[in-house]
Amino acid sequence: MDADLDLLLTAVYVTADDLLPEKPGNAKRSVTDAEVVTLCVAQAIMGIPSDRRFLAVASKRLSHLFPKLPGQAGYYKRRRRLADTLEWLMEVFASQSPGFEDDLLLVDSTPVECARSRETVKRSALGDAADYGYCASHSRFFWGFRLHAIFAPDGTPRALCLASPKQDEREVAIKLLSRCRRHGGETVIGDKGYAGREFASRVSELDATIIRPKRKDEPGRGPHLAPIRQRIESIFWTCKDLLTLERHGARTLPGIRERTLQRFLCLAAAVSLNHQLGRPTRALVNYCA
Numbered sequence: 323m324d325a326d327l328d329l330l331l332t333a334v335y336v337t338a339d340d341l342l343p344e345k346p347g348n349a350k351r352s353v354t355d356a357e358v359v360t361l362c363v364a365q366a367i368m369g370i371p372s373d374r375r376f377l378a379v380a381s382k383r384l385s386h387l388f389p390k391l392p393g394q395a396g397y398y399k400r401r402r403r404l405a406d407t408l409e410w411l412m413e414v415f416a417s418q419s420p421g422f423e424d425d426l427l428l429v430d431s432t433p434v435e436c437a438r439s440r441e442t443v444k445r446s447a448l449g450d451a452a453d454y455g456y457c458a459s460h461s462r463f464f465w466g467f468r469l470h471a472i473f474a475p476d477g478t479p480r481a482l483c484l485a486s487p488k489q490d491e492r493e494v495a496i497k498l499l500s501r502c503r504r505h506g507g508e509t510v511i512g513d514k515g516y517a518g519r520e521f522a523s524r525v526s527e528l529d530a531t532i533i534r535p536k537r538k539d540e541p542g543r544g545p546h547l548a549p550i551r552q553r554i555e556s557i558f559w560t561c562k563d564l565l566t567l568e569r570h571g572a573r574t575l576p577g578i579r580e581r582t583l584q585r586f587l588c589l590a591a592a593v594s595l596n597h598q599l600g601r602p603t604r605a606l607v608n609y610c611a
Contacts, residue, residue, distance in 0.1 A: 447575070
């Protein structure tokens with residue numbers, strides 16, 4: 323059996339249709355919540371941030387799966403109402419992967435840019451939450467948020483959140499680790515930004531151990547973590563490039579939340595399906611038709 327877009331969308335729809343409660347009949351609403359959730363995954367994996375363009379393409383490429391499609395306004399409103407459902411389903415799909423029980427965790431953060439020009443920043447509805455930050459890996463400043471996340475090595479998302487780039491990534495990591503469903507005794511691998519005795523002590527209090535590369539001002543030689551660290555960089559690249567998180571197009575705080583969850587639901591569903599097919603390392607891009 324070959325994994326493709328149709329198979330992934332079918333798996334998402336069947337799971338969502340089985341788990342989501344049935345809504346009362348509505349003569350004006352012919353598209354179910356499960357279908358809207360599936361459309362969210364389709365939009366993410368097809369790499370089309372624009373709702374209008376996505377629905378136009380879906381009417382041609384996905385007509386065999388969706389006989390009826392919502393209008394642009396209806397799709398936008400229902401996706402917003404289903405934001406909490408997207409987050410819940412992301413955890414459902416994550417729980418179906420072996421990575422959900424993995425005792426090795428990867429933690430990191432990446433910029434999510436929301437504007438570049440000063441005029442756009444001043445007009446943006448995100449002005450109360452977004453801020454300026456610096457991305458050391460790209461040696462540039464940006465305006466927006468930082469996406470903090472904990473993953474299993476196979477790409478299973480375990481916890482994530484958007485935060486101001488001014489916020490200490492160690493503080494956010496503690497919050498993520500606290501709410502991440504764990505059994506205890508996990509090893510958490512981070513970069514040099516997660517240094518500090520106080521941070522290591524707080525991680526230890528949560529029954530976990532932080533491992534990171536040695537900083538230049540520290541004696542001795544640290545562990546060689548480049549191969550395992552490359553995994554989380556690859557996960558972020560998949561979400562930002564293939565799933566177009568880098569071009570999310572959100573203009574409001576609820577909008578950027580739902581568009582971020584939309585992409586990570588797609589990632590969790592793809593990882594889960596890969597494991598079921600016995601291909602845990604299969605690239606996400608292979609699902610694109």
